[in-house]
Amino acid sequence: MTSSIWFGALEQGLLYGIMVLGVYITFRVLDFPDLTVDGSFTLGGAIAARIIMEGLDPWLGTALALVFGLGAGLVTGILHTRLRIAPLLAGILMMIGLYSINLRVMGGKAMLPLLRLDTIYTDVARVVASDWAVLGLGVLVAAAAAYLLYVFLQTEMGLALRATGDNEQMSRSMGVNTDSSKVMGLALGNGLVALSGAMVAQYQAYSDVGMGIGMIVVGLASVIMGEVVFGNRTLARTLVAVLAGSIIYREVIAGVMRMGLPTSDLKLFTALLVIAAMASPMITQKLKPGKTVERVT
Numbered sequence: 001m002t003s004s005i006w007f008g009a010l011e012q013g014l015l016y017g018i019m020v021l022g023v024y025i026t027f028r029v030l031d032f033p034d035l036t037v038d039g040s041f042t043l044g045g046a047i048a049a050r051i052i053m054e055g056l057d058p059w060l061g062t063a064l065a066l067v068f069g070l071g072a073g074l075v076t077g078i079l080h081t082r083l084r085i086a087p088l089l090a091g092i093l094m095m096i097g098l099y100s101i102n103l104r105v106m107g108g109k110a111m112l113p114l115l116r117l118d119t120i121y122t123d124v125a126r127v128v129a130s131d132w133a134v135l136g137l138g139v140l141v142a143a144a145a146a147y148l149l150y151v152f153l154q155t156e157m158g159l160a161l162r163a164t165g166d167n168e169q170m171s172r173s174m175g176v177n178t179d180s181s182k183v184m185g186l187a188l189g190n191g192l193v194a195l196s197g198a199m200v201a202q203y204q205a206y207s208d209v210g211m212g213i214g215m216i217v218v219g220l221a222s223v224i225m226g227e228v229v230f231g232n233r234t235l236a237r238t239l240v241a242v243l244a245g246s247i248i249y250r251e252v253i254a255g256v257m258r259m260g261l262p263t264s265d266l267k268l269f270t271a272l273l274v275i276a277a278m279a280s281p282m283i284t285q286k287l288k289p290g291k292t293v294e295r296v297t
Contacts, residue, residue, distance in 0.1 A: 011135050011203070013247030014243070014247065015138050015142075016218065016249075017142045017222070019037070019196035019197070019218075020226075020246040022189040024239075030189070031165040034087070035094075040212070041197040041215045042197060044068070045065070045207040046207050047064050047105055047198065049202075050106060058119045065197060069194020069197075073183075076190070077183030077187060110210075115205050120202055121137065141195075153235060157181075160181050164176060164182060164185070214267050217267075222245040224245070226245020230244055230245075253269075
């Protein structure tokens, strides 16, 4: 029983890790506080669930989730770059709009059950042992996403994206189209988030209109925990740390849930976990006399 709990947390850590990679792009690389994540995660789950309930290919639903997630991020980017709406407000507006869109995708229902319906994991289970279907596919997709992201961020467009997040004014003076970089980064980030939402919805066998609430906090907690534990000296190490942070977060949640934490307090615990992770470098520095304290952002 105990081993199954930790195994399940590992599976969830990998599936949510794809979402965390998306949050890493917007939060760390682009330095953009994007609250669209809460809506695009649900969007991915809603699209996948609706496609499956209509009797269509679950792989098609998963792919469409990725595409529409890219579109959600694209709209957020346009709101910010073309209409000059502040980053935080642009994300909030898109998140609110996506709530209604998600309800429409789900046919006006707050939840779509997927029990006894074929999912992507059902197909994978025909090739490998059913107990390893979720873990195997999770490892494959998360590793592929991290690798492709690693390659992309070293291309000319990827370097422009990173430069925009580091210093927008300097990047613009060097001829970088920072508006295009922002739109591209937001689209890519939310595409990964929606893909994660689609895979999580099929894993838990239902899509819920509120399943994305607090995902931005979960993503930030995973990113920060991964960087604190494993460091971020190189790009490759950081991407591995981000995925590892997602797994650590899920294992910690599984542990505290076994200790009797009420599910109603889970969001509060997550918020406290983020605060502790963000404050840890400052606390560590304060314990070392003569060191300069740097604020974690």
